Amino acid sequence: MQSEKYYLKLFEYIDHNSSFMFDLQRFASADxxxxxxxxxxxxxxxxxxxxxxxxxxxxxxxxxTLLTFSTIVIFSGYIxxxxxxxxxxxxxxMTRLDVSDSTVYNDIILKPLIKSxxxxxxxxxxxxxxxxxxxxxxxxxxxxxxxxxxKIVPDVFKYLKKQxxxxxxxxxxxxxxVKIIIxxxxxxxxxxxxxxxxxxxxxxxxxxxxxxxxxxxxxxxVFKTTILLIIFSLTDVLFVxxxxxxxxxxxxxxIKEEHKEMEGDPQVKMKLKQMYKSLMSQQKMLAEVSxxxxxxxxxxxxxxxxxxxxxxxxxxxxxxxxxxxxxxxIKEIAKENNIFMYENVPLARKLYAEVEINDLVPEELxxxxxxxxxxSYQSRNKKGVLL
Numbered sequence: 001m002q003s004e005k006y007y008l009k010l011f012e013y014i015d016h017n018s019s020f021m022f023d024l025q026r027f028a029s030a031d032x033x034x035x036x037x038x039x040x041x042x043x044x045x046x047x048x049x050x051x052x053x054x055x056x057x058x059x060x061x062x063x064x065t066l067l068t069f070s071t072i073v074i075f076s077g078y079i080x081x082x083x084x085x086x087x088x089x090x091x092x093x094m095t096r097l098d099v100s101d102s103t104v105y106n107d108i109i110l111k112p113l114i115k116s117x118x119x120x121x122x123x124x125x126x127x128x129x130x131x132x133x134x135x136x137x138x139x140x141x142x143x144x145x146x147x148x149x150x151k152i153v154p155d156v157f158k159y160l161k162k163q164x165x166x167x168x169x170x171x172x173x174x175x176x177x178v179k180i181i182i183x184x185x186x187x188x189x190x191x192x193x194x195x196x197x198x199x200x201x202x203x204x205x206x207x208x209x210x211x212x213x214x215x216x217x218x219x220x221x222v223f224k225t226t227i228l229l230i231i232f233s234l235t236d237v238l239f240v241x242x243x244x245x246x247x248x249x250x251x252x253x254x255i256k257e258e259h260k261e262m263e264g265d266p267q268v269k270m271k272l273k274q275m276y277k278s279l280m281s282q283q284k285m286l287a288e289v290s291x292x293x294x295x296x297x298x299x300x301x302x303x304x305x306x307x308x309x310x311x312x313x314x315x316x317x318x319x320x321x322x323x324x325x326x327x328x329x330i331k332e333i334a335k336e337n338n339i340f341m342y343e344n345v346p347l348a349r350k351l352y353a354e355v356e357i358n359d360l361v362p363e364e365l366x367x368x369x370x371x372x373x374x375x376s377y378q379s380r381n382k383k384g385v386l387l
Contacts, residue, residue: 037246037255047248053136054244058175058233060131066226067127071120074221079116086112135237170241179231186225190217282326285357288319289333294376295341298348303327303341305334306361306369316369317358321352339378344368 039047047053072079085106090097097104147159191198194217200212212286250258292305293316322330334341347368355361361369 022165026140027094034251035254037250037251037252039250040255042258043248043250052244053261054241055135056237056240057234058236059135059230060128062226062229063131064124064127066223066230068124069219069222069226070170071123076120078119079155082112082116118209136247171236175232175236179229181234182228183225186228187221190221190224240290241322282322286329286333287319289330289339290337292319294336294372295330295334295339296348296351296372297327297331297341297343299343299346300324301327302348302352302353303330303334304348304355305330305339305374308373313360315363315366316373318351318355318357321355321357323352334364338378342372347372 090108198213198217201213288307289305292307294306296302296304298308301324303320303322303326304318306316307319308316320330331341333339347365350365351361
């Protein structure tokens with residue numbers, strides 16, 4: 001009875017404690033979660049910027065192993081000569097070497113090691129860079145190397161979903177089994193093919209000959225194995241790309257929200273449209289300045305362009321006006337088209353504040369406007385006499 005009560009309490013605790021909830025939805029595929037649409041270019045770019053790309057680790061590992069081992073084999077004579085010289089130097093000068101002198105360690109340890117490993121390290125680095133570049137191209141992503149403290153204490157269910165109870169986990173297990181089989185078969189058949197020679201050398205030849213034969217056999221096994229692993233790793237490349245595309249899939253609602261985010265809020269769009277319309281109207285207005293008769297200015301801040309057509313209007317009409325930067329543009333256009341500019345601070349301010357574009361000048365300002373037009377005609381007549 002006590003054990004039954006204990007288990008009942010335990011199940012009740014697990015049922016109410018979210019940390020023990022085993023949600024099967026965590027192990028659902030993209031289709032089961034409703035993510036059936038291909039990823040948009042925006043999401044692909046965002047994923048790439050965050051360092052999430054379709055990168056196979058098996059292919060670079062196999063290529064690095066093959067090229068690095070090939071470098072060791074090619075430079076084995078060079079490395080052997082360096083080590084031989086070091087040992088010869090040490091034995092010949094053993095009684096004269098001063099171990100307290102730091103240059104001794106540099107000469108007999110540091111420098112030979114650097115000379116020996118520079119070719120190997122260089123090939124390993126270049127092969128790693130190229131094998132990754134062939135898959136994803138070049139992209140520097142600081143976010144990918146940014147410390148993430150969530151990885152220190154990972155979500156157990158998320159880890160199980162990604163690494164164990166998933167297609168990726170099963171495929172990784174299958175890859176490991178196949179790799180072991182490849183290594184075992186290559187080793188077995190390589191040794192079996194030369195077993196008789198191996199036994200004969202072990203019985204009749206010297207230790208050096210036996211050692212050379214064993215080394216050549218190891219080289220043969222490593223080369224055959226790594227070549228087969230490179231070929232096999234192409235399946236991992238295809239799987240990683242398929243899995244990445246599956247993980248990148250989106251729900252229809254996500255695409256709609258992304259589209260809305262990219263397009264922007266409707267109110268913002270309307271405001272931008274109004275700004276664009278205002279800009280276009282300003283451009284159209286500035287185009288009318290060249291047709292004006294006179295421009296009333298407040299030296300730096302205001303400019304109002306007037307035009308009078310006696311056949312249509314009873315008074316001059318405001319065809320353009322502006323403040324600050326726009327005023328400077330109006331004055332610049334007027335100057336380019338030899339339009340008379342009349343400087344009158346109160347008149348310019350009043351016209352700008354009270355008269356809209358395409359409206360006629362009010363009667364109370366006729367006196368000032370007449371003066372402006374009179375000075376404009378006099379200026380034109382003077383230019384005509386000079387000409």
